[in-house]
Amino acid sequence: MTNTGSMHNDGELVRRVADGDKAAIRLLFHRHHARIFRFVARMTRSESVADDVANDVFLELWRQAGKFEGRSEVSTWLLGIARFKALSALRKRTEDELDDERAENVADASDDPETMAMKESKSVRIRRLVDMLPTEHRVVIDLAYYHGRSVAEIGEVLAIPVATVKTRMFYARKKLGEALQAAGQDRGWP
Amino acid sequence: MAMNAEPKTTLRDEMESLLPFYLNGTLDGDDLVRFDAWLAADPAGAETLAAAEAEFAASMVANEAIRPRADALSRFSVALDRQARPAPVNTLLARASSWFASKPAWLPWAAAAAMLAVVAVQAITLNAAGDGPQVAGAPAVDAPFALIAFKADAPVERVAAILSETGATIVDGPKPGGFFRVAIPATDGTAYDAIVKRITDSGLVDGMMPGIRP
Structure with a gap:
């Protein structure tokens, strides 16, 4: 690693943030905000909640940078903070909001798979079915595919054992396969 | 025959749970060795790999379609300016x-x-x-x-x-x-x-x- 690189890697930026360097946290914001925002939006199914939570994640980084010990990547650490704050935000949502969300999900789930299959492309169909997975399954799918996290890193972000990550991934993909089969697309498993 | 089929199904299930990590390049150690061996030995491997690639693309597209507000950084900067300096860490x-x-x-x-x-x-x-x-x-x-x-x-x-x-x-x-x-x-x-x-x-x-x- 060159000196120039080390001055700008995420870990070094976090150390600078701990010293009160606002330019460093703005650079980290540039690098990670969009992914954190998307992670929270997918978890909470709400972009307005994600907007507040993602901002709060970086304010938390500002306050807690001195506690970062470099045992994981900064991006993994931020995802862990984001998950915690997203769960807190979900707990604060009113029952009315949750009812709206449930109604929306029921409407989605009630779509006739055969009808849907006729009017949507294969890729759109998979995307829709991934979106319909329960949150705990959709999150592991996103963390692996979109965020490129390993089994161990997902365990760290979600605060669950590695074996549980694998189990959730198994059921996520199994449910997805079954939903695809119901929509007339048999991929041979499960 | 049935006795042989069950372990194979179990292995397939396990490999299906590892497949996303094979695709994203984070699979390593024993898991990677076992996955490579399965992929080479089981004709279903190539098929399921293609299926997972479609899931990969779906996750990417679904996430990229979510766009943060354009003024996110400026709003964050305003909030940041209201924050005190980080507390000195004396550990x-x-x-x-x-x-x-x-x-x-x-x-x-x-x-x-x-x-x-x-x-x-x-x-x-x-x-x-x-x-x-x-x-x-x-x-x-x-x-x-x-x-x-x-x-x-x-x-x-x-x-x-x-x-x-x-x-x-x-x-x-x-x-x-x-x-x-x-x-x-x-x-x-x-x-x-x-x-x-x-x-x-x-x-x-x-x-x-x-x-x-x-």
């Missing part, structure tokens, strides 16, 4: 980190990282023991200790091992010259000398200055 690990960061280029970074790891392990051990900050950050003034500087190329495993074997713990530092204050668990001078000698004879020490000897 042992933070001080060690700062010290190593200030070292000249000749100090091997790996050694610095290794020493940090030792300090981190020590801090965790102390915290786990429930001894509280008076032990981890501000040892009793009359507790036996020695000031010890470890060689820059000392392997972390060996430093951790010698400290563990002797019951010694890093409680403060680094101080000028790279010296750490190392608590020596001794109740008399003979025990103190024996522990310090064992550490200094390990070949890992660059310098030692006696502190408080009981």
Whole structure:
């Protein structure tokens, strides 16, 4: 690693943030905000909640940078903070909001798979079915595919054992396969 | 036949749960070896790989379609300006980190990282023991200790091992010259000398200055 690189890697930026360097946290914001925002939006199914939570994640980084010990990547650490704050935000949502969300999900789930299959492309169909997975399954799918996290890193972000990550991934993909089969697309498993 | 089919199904299930990690390049160790072997041996492998690639694309498209507001950074900057400066961190690990960061280029970074790891392990051990900050950050003034500087190329495993074997713990530092204050668990001078000698004879020490000897 060159000196120039080390001055700008995420870990070094976090150390600078701990010293009160606002330019460093703005650079980290540039690098990670969009992914954190998307992670929270997918978890909470709400972009307005994600907007507040993602901002709060970086304010938390500002306050807690001195506690970062470099045992994981900064991006993994931020995802862990984001998950915690997203769960807190979900707990604060009113029952009315949750009812709206449930109604929306029921409407989605009630779509006739055969009808849907006729009017949507294969890729759109998979995307829709991934979106319909329960949150705990959709999150592991996103963390692996979109965020490129390993089994161990997902365990760290979600605060669950590695074996549980694998189990959730198994059921996520199994449910997805079954939903695809119901929509007339048999991929041979499960 | 049925008896043979069940283990194969179980293996397939397991491989299906690993497949996303094979695709994203994070699968390693035994999992990667077993996955590669399965992929080469089972004709279903190629088919399911294609299916997972479609899932991969779906996740990417679904996520990329979510766009943060364009003014996110400016709104964050406003909120940031209302924040106080981060509280100064005065942990042992933070001080060690700062010290190593200030070292000249000749100090091997790996050694610095290794020493940090030792300090981190020590801090965790102390915290786990429930001894509280008076032990981890501000040892009793009359507790036996020695000031010890470890060689820059000392392997972390060996430093951790010698400290563990002797019951010694890093409680403060680094101080000028790279010296750490190392608590020596001794109740008399003979025990103190024996522990310090064992550490200094390990070949890992660059310098030692006696502190408080009981």
